[in-house]
């Protein structure tokens with residue numbers, strides 16, 4: 419359950435938060451496939467409660483009403499079309515699975531597919547679920563429970579969300595049928611939302627009942643779905659992520675917290691020389707890594723001061739380091755603009771999501787940030803694909819906020835977060851030649867639209883990153899010689 423089953427040579431997934439299925443299919447064909455992205459995490463495809471009283475907040479998609487595939491992103495036919503078209507261009511689909519709970523109690527009670535429910539009686543006829551399928555006696559998780567009481571964190575309600583009993587055979591059957599239907603449609607795996615709130619023993623039973631991936635969509639026979647479990651664990655809680663790593667991969671929230679700190683002015687990039695488990699991070703093969711996600715980019719998630727698209731230079735620096743360093747399996751966030759941390763995606767007067775527009779410079783409009791289309795980010799996805807599993811070698815730093823390292827003989831990257839220029843002759847480990855810096859520009863024909871770097875026969879080159887430049891990174895790798 420720890421292998422994403424990316425197509426050959428691909429390494430990175432992007433969370434297209436709140437995108438519609440038709441738009442995702444188009445993005446696979448026009449951008450993500452050609453640019454070598456490995457996969458996409460999609461928003462929950464199951465029917466959710468429509469919450470107009472909070473003006474369609476982003477978190478309404480985390481209020482399940484049924485496992486019918488009908489949301490503001492599209493219907494079952496559009497979902498199947500998206501999976502087929504993305505798999506056809508080598509881009510995998512990972513589903514955000516909400517199996518810990520059903521809705522909280524709201525005045526509204528109609529779902530995106532028209533289903534209704536009676537929350538007070540724990541009655542969800544569109545699944546169907548009834549009172550016996552939820553944990554009993556009724557209790558709500560309190561703040562101190564996270565530190566003291568693992569059983570309450572699992573068996574009581576998170577934020578008033580009706581807490582399913584995954585020990586019940588009926589509940590297991592409903593969940594497994596939902597996930598197997600998605601596997602048969604060609605998805606490559608799942609994000610397990612709120613995994614910390616479910617017993618590992620129950621999750622193991624559910625995972626073991628999942629079918630192998632569908633070979634008709636290009637997966638090898640016997641391939642198990644990729645599963646990454648959302649476990650927010652910054653230490654100090656009764657529940658540890660180590661209870662979940664024997665089952666499947668785990669979201670490593672410390673990754674984004676520590677890199678955000680390291681790339682925020684006043685800290686030291688040289689500390690990153692031993693980046694990885696020595697920082698208290700999970701084993702590399704267990705870790706789904708990211709800088710920010712849909713939850714903590716709004717500030718109330720784990721880890722305090724997380725870098726997001728709202729601080730572009732530092733954010734691109736941290737993203738470049740995530741993609742240049744071999745640790746973990748990275749996920750990029752692709753957001754819509756927001757001021758109100760509850761706001762949902764751009765929508766018209768009827769509540770329909772507005773599609774991203776694509777500008778002439780290949781950026782997005784209509785309120786979509788599309789970080790994955792920023793040159794400094796998608797070019798580093800190509801860097802990660804090129805360098806494969808080569809090791810970090812020739813680490814250099816200035817004792818402060820200037821660092822550089824090689825990836826085997828395939829790539830070289832340098833960072834300058836000082837408030838003075840980096841101007842050093844450094845070992846790039848690359849064969850002699852002239853390389854285009856993929857951060858400040860790209861290779862166009864036989865010239866570089868940004869910086870070019872001349873590597874001598876000794877592998878050394880003059881590396882310059884001015885402290886006032888638009889970006890703090892320089893990256894060169896095989897395939898971008900002129």
Ligand SMILES: O=C(/C=C/c1ccc(O)c(O)c1)N[C@@H](Cc1ccc(O)cc1)C(=O)NCCCOc1c(-c2ccc(O)c(O)c2)oc2cc(O)cc(O)c2c1=O
Nearest residue numbers: 477480481516522523576577578579611612614648650713
């Ligand atoms: O802000 C939110 C939603 C946050 C959220 C949604 C999806 C996630 O994957 C997530 O990590 C957080 N929800 C709002 C609004 C809300 C939602 C439901 C409700 O009954 C009442 C209010 C909110 O204020 N929630 C309370 C604080 C956030 O507490 C939530 C967590 C959560 C936060 C910190 C943790 O350490 C943790 O283990 C879990 O996970 C969710 C998962 C869900 O599937 C649905 C949820 O409503 C939530 C969720 O409320």
Ligand SMILES: [Ca+2]
Nearest residue numbers: 572581615616
């Ligand atoms: Ca639970």
